[in-house]
Amino acid sequence: MTTPGPSAAGPPPAHMRAVSALLRKPLTVGRAARIIASVTVTVTIIAGVLIHFTDGKNFPNIGDGLWWAVQTVTTVGYGDIVPTSVTGRLVAALVMLLGIGFLTVVTASITSTFIEAARRRFEGGTTNAISARLDQIGARLDAIEAGLKNLRGHDGDEFR
Numbered sequence: 001m002t003t004p005g006p007s008a009a010g011p012p013p014a015h016m017r018a019v020s021a022l023l024r025k026p027l028t029v030g031r032a033a034r035i036i037a038s039v040t041v042t043v044t045i046i047a048g049v050l051i052h053f054t055d056g057k058n059f060p061n062i063g064d065g066l067w068w069a070v071q072t073v074t075t076v077g078y079g080d081i082v083p084t085s086v087t088g089r090l091v092a093a094l095v096m097l098l099g100i101g102f103l104t105v106v107t108a109s110i111t112s113t114f115i116e117a118a119r120r121r122f123e124g125g126t127t128n129a130i131s132a133r134l135d136q137i138g139a140r141l142d143a144i145e146a147g148l149k150n151l152r153g154h155d156g157d158e159f160r
Contacts, residue, residue, distance in 0.1 A: 029109050029116075040102045044069045047095045055088030073099035 025031065048066035052059045058081055059065045068081050072095045083092050 029113050033106065033109050036102060036105050040073060040098060043098050044073045044095065047073075047091050051083060051088055051091050054091060055083045055085045058082065058084055058088070069095055072096060073102065075099050075103060 045066065048069035049062055050065075051068060052062045052065035059068060064081060068083075071078050072092060075096075083089050
């Protein structure tokens with residue numbers, strides 16, 4: 001028995017549209033940072049609201065949930081309010097991992113930008129020096145060829 005596949009006439013699934021939108025343009029450091037920041041903010045807000053509903057005793061209002069989510073995702077973690085329910089702790093684990101990942105990726109992006117700028121400066125200077133040297137060698141070869149043509153003209157011989 002086969003299961004019917006997605007309808008050719010229907011719209012593509014939402015996750016495929018999201019992947020297509022992400023892949024439409026080349027990924028740059030700035031674009032990656034914006035995507036990661038957007039995902040982090042979105043998950044932080046969702047987690048702040050979700051923690052209120054999963055652990056209402058410790059988070060009596062959404063504001064407390066959002067405060068907890070922000071301090072958790074930024075890895076500050078004051079500990080003034082913490083989840084105690086199993087679901088709340090699972091949400092907390094997700095937010096902690098997201099916060100660690102966010103800080104890691106931001107640090108790596110900044111480092112990558114500095115390294116790329118330094119590489120461009122270094123290679124730019126090296127490339128210009130090599131290009132100038134090749135121009136000098138080309139001019140010398142032109143002069144040698146012109147000299148050889150002059151010798152051929154005086155002797156009447158061709159060099160073999």
